[in-house]
Amino acid sequence: MLKVKSLSKEYNSGEHILKAANNISFNVDDGEFVSLVGKSGSGKSTLLLLLGALDKPTSGSIVVDGEDLAKKSDRELVRYRCLKLGYVFQSFYLVPNLTALENAMLPMEFAGLATNERKERAQYILEQVGISGDKINRRPGKLSGGEQQRVAIARALANKPKLILADEPTGNLDSETGKKIFNLLKELSRSENTTIIVATHDNNIAAKTDRKLTIVDGQLKQDK
Amino acid sequence: MASLIRGFKNAFRSGIRTVAIVIILGVSIGLSLTMLVARQAVDNKISAVKSSIGNTVSIQPAGFNSYSAINNSLTVSQLADLIKIPNVTAVNETLTERLTTIGSTDLSFGLQSTNSSNATTSLSSPVKLNLKRHLFKAGGGLFFSGGGSSSIPTNFSLPITIIGTSNSQNINGQSLTLEQGNYFSPSSNSDLAIISSNMASKNNLKVGSTFQSYNVNFKVTGIYLSANNGALGNAAIVPLSVEQSLSGQSGDVTAAEIFVNSIDNLSSVTSAIQKELGSNVNVTNAIEDANTEVSPLNSVKTISLYSVIGAIIAGGIIILLTMIIVARERRKEIGIFKAIGASNLKIVSQFAAESSTLTLLGAVVGILIVILAGNPMTKFLVSNSTTAGTVGNGRFSRLGSFGGGAGGRFVSGGRGVGGVLRSNITNVHAVIGWDVLLYGILAVIIISVIGSVGIALVISKVRPAEIMRTD
Numbered sequence: 002m003l004k005v006k007s008l009s010k011e012y013n014s015g016e017h018i019l020k021a022a023n024n025i026s027f028n029v030d031d032g033e034f035v036s037l038v039g040k041s042g043s044g045k046s047t048l049l050l051l052l053g054a055l056d057k058p059t060s061g062s063i064v065v066d067g068e069d070l071a072k073k074s075d076r077e078l079v080r081y082r083c084l085k086l087g088y089v090f091q092s093f094y095l096v097p098n099l100t101a102l103e104n105a106m107l108p109m110e111f112a113g114l115a116t117n118e119r120k121e122r123a124q125y126i127l128e129q130v131g132i133s134g135d136k137i138n139r140r141p142g143k144l145s146g147g148e149q150q151r152v153a154i155a156r157a158l159a160n161k162p163k164l165i166l167a168d169e170p171t172g173n174l175d176s177e178t179g180k181k182i183f184n185l186l187k188e189l190s191r192s193e194n195t196t197i198i199v200a201t202h203d204n205n206i207a208a209k210t211d212r213k214l215t216i217v218d219g220q221l222k223q224d225k
Numbered sequence: 226m227a228s229l230i231r232g233f234k235n236a237f238r239s240g241i242r243t244v245a246i247v248i249i250l251g252v253s254i255g256l257s258l259t260m261l262v263a264r265q266a267v268d269n270k271i272s273a274v275k276s277s278i279g280n281t282v283s284i285q286p287a288g289f290n291s292y293s294a295i296n297n298s299l300t301v302s303q304l305a306d307l308i309k310i311p312n313v314t315a316v317n318e319t320l321t322e323r324l325t326t327i328g329s330t331d332l333s334f335g336l337q338s339t340n341s342s343n344a345t346t347s348l349s350s351p352v353k354l355n356l357k358r359h360l361f362k363a364g365g366g367l368f369f370s371g372g373g374s375s376s377i378p379t380n381f382s383l384p385i386t387i388i389g390t391s392n393s394q395n396i397n398g399q400s401l402t403l404e405q406g407n408y409f410s411p412s413s414n415s416d417l418a419i420i421s422s423n424m425a426s427k428n429n430l431k432v433g434s435t436f437q438s439y440n441v442n443f444k445v446t447g448i449y450l451s452a453n454n455g456a457l458g459n460a461a462i463v464p465l466s467v468e469q470s471l472s473g474q475s476g477d478v479t480a481a482e483i484f485v486n487s488i489d490n491l492s493s494v495t496s497a498i499q500k501e502l503g504s505n506v507n508v509t510n511a512i513e514d515a516n517t518e519v520s521p522l523n524s525v526k527t528i529s530l531y532s533v534i535g536a537i538i539a540g541g542i543i544i545l546l547t548m549i550i551v552a553r554e555r556r557k558e559i560g561i562f563k564a565i566g567a568s569n570l571k572i573v574s575q576f577a578a579e580s581s582t583l584t585l586l587g588a589v590v591g592i593l594i595v596i597l598a599g600n601p602m603t604k605f606l607v608s609n610s611t612t613a614g615t616v617g618n619g620r621f622s623r624l625g626s627f628g629g630g631a632g633g634r635f636v637s638g639g640r641g642v643g644g645v646l647r648s649n650i651t652n653v654h655a656v657i658g659w660d661v662l663l664y665g666i667l668a669v670i671i672i673s674v675i676g677s678v679g680i681a682l683v684i685s686k687v688r689p690a691e692i693m694r695t696d
Binding site: 046050053055056076079080082083084086088090094096098099106107108110111112116156157160168 | 566
């Protein structure tokens with residue numbers, strides 16, 4: 002599913018060069034649930050941004066589903082993010098003036114699905130992640146943190162992506178809610194055969210994933 | 226479609242800001258449409274004035290003073306070749322004399338019926354105007370230009386105009402409409418005359434009647450309406466050759482009117498005639514008069530055009546800056562959209578819909594403003610502009626004497642074009658039609674496009690990775 006080879010990302014701060022990702026290589030199979038573990042600033046988020054084609058590597062390659070991201074045009078990368086990728090953020094990043102349903106429908110709108118179809122599917126996914134009834138018509142401000150993250154997960158699943166990247170999805174949640182959200186992701190990975198890569202600094206969460214990749218100062222130190 | 230609907234809804238995301246932007250845009254669009262309406266109204270007025278002038282060129286000897294062309298008359302031979310100038314369709318020649326005798330009761334002055342018992346004249350012993358000029362200046366002109374003084378001296382004799390013409394249907398650019406009788410032939414050398422209805426009424430003349438002038442009996446063949454003929458209200462029109470012969474000015478003319486096939490050719494024909502006749506002859510056309518008189522309106526046109534452009538640019542800058550601020554405020558939202566698969570085009574279209582909604586609402590306010598202020602603003606601009614223009618150029622007093630009354634017209638001896646124009650020039654009425662709405666929509670489109678350019682610039686620079694990293 003995912004092949005990362007000699008991936009590096011450097012930031013030039015003027016005085017010195019910061020290597021946020023330093024010669025990282027790993028593969029991930031279909032349906033695998035992988036955790037990226039590391040301290041804050043270790044390079045987890047940078048790696049996720051590179052995998053999500055939201056940033057460009059300084060060197061190295063990322064091949065997703067047989068396609069090299071480096072060879073794709075900007076337009077093709079937009080399609081990649083829209084159709085093959087789901088992104089879950091620590092701060093949820095829901096659009097505040099749209100309802101839960103409208104937020105979940107967004108990626109399908111960008112994919113060009115008809116209104117009825119995307120509404121039907123959004124309702125179904127929201128129900129799958131535990132958002133139903135009048136909550137689907139509530140705006141994010143009227144939902145709890147856990148509920149907002151569920152909506153964000155529903156949005157990430159909207160276009161049935163093959164790869165979901167989750168950056169500290171439980172970081173802004175209390176431990177009980179965080180556990181529920183993590184279990185939800187794990188369940189989805191199994192039921193939908195979706196590859197999920199979760200960045201976390203919580204070793205307890207990482208221990209429950211199929212595989213743990215430890216990042217230290219931009220380098221992959223451990224893969225087990 | 227969903228992104229457009231979202232953009233429309235986003236326009237109302239912040240109520241206070243929406244109201245503020247709509248009001249500012251409304252004023253800007255309203256101002257531009259008001260100026261557009263003013264420009265249209267003025268443009269229509271200028272066209273109407275010019276089209277009412279007619280396509281003729283006037284020729285008079287340089288220094289010519291109405292009816293006193295004694296030493297500097299034109300000659301028929303001088304004018305003979307003018308018909309050959311391209312685009313000239315006809316040449317009408319006139320020889321004008323002023324005849325007066327104090328004390329006679331043969332033929333009375335036609336106007337001012339309540340006072341004219343003191344102002345009579347006879348055609349039996351003609352006296353040329355230049356011999357009586359002091360009397361004319363002290364009396365005729367002033368008595369009537371100011372609206373009619375009743376203090377005409379006892380036994381004062383007003384002059385009567387005799388015009389010899391090669392075309393009795395049109396004198397000095399004015400068409401004569403006959404009330405009774407017929408025109409005489411252009412080549413006639415008989416002692417025939419057509420007179421004004423004022424003159425006929427005052428002197429009990431009818432078609433077929435005779436009156437005496439130059440010791441010759443003239444037969445009235447036609448009577449024309451005085452009311453529409455200003456300076457010709459107290460004239461007798463006779464064949465050119467007869468007038469030349471009786472006045473002892475054989476071969477002379479005091480003025481000529483050249484007809485041109487199109488108003489567009491007036492300037493070129495005027496130049497050609499001037500070249501043909503030399504600098505001792507004044508060659509003018511009414512378009513030049515009209516251009517002079519409508520020049521204040523042209524100023525209004527220019528001001529309004531710049532205002533239209535300025536207001537649209539101002540509107541564009543307002544929406545541009547507004548949408549740049551809005552887009553910058555929503556950088557995170559734009560970054561999220563990009564991260565979850567939205568193309569730049571999708572995001573730009575959403576923000577463009579938002580700016581278009583705001584601009585459209587601004588246009589509604591603008592149209593309300595133009596409905597309320599369009600006509601008053603036009604009148605204000607025209608009024609201020611024409612006052613400044615005429616006083617500044619010293620034309621106001623001249624126009625007053627041209628248009629003031631019968632006496633004024635005697636002094637001019639012409640057609641009183643300035644007076645006619647002056648009376649109408651400020652009467653400009655702005656009409657707000659469908660075309661204004663279309664222009665309003667066009668303004669909305671222009672402003673929205675400008676706004677969208679700003680949005681696109683901001684959106685294209687938003688990098689989701691930076692948003693995620695800095696959050």
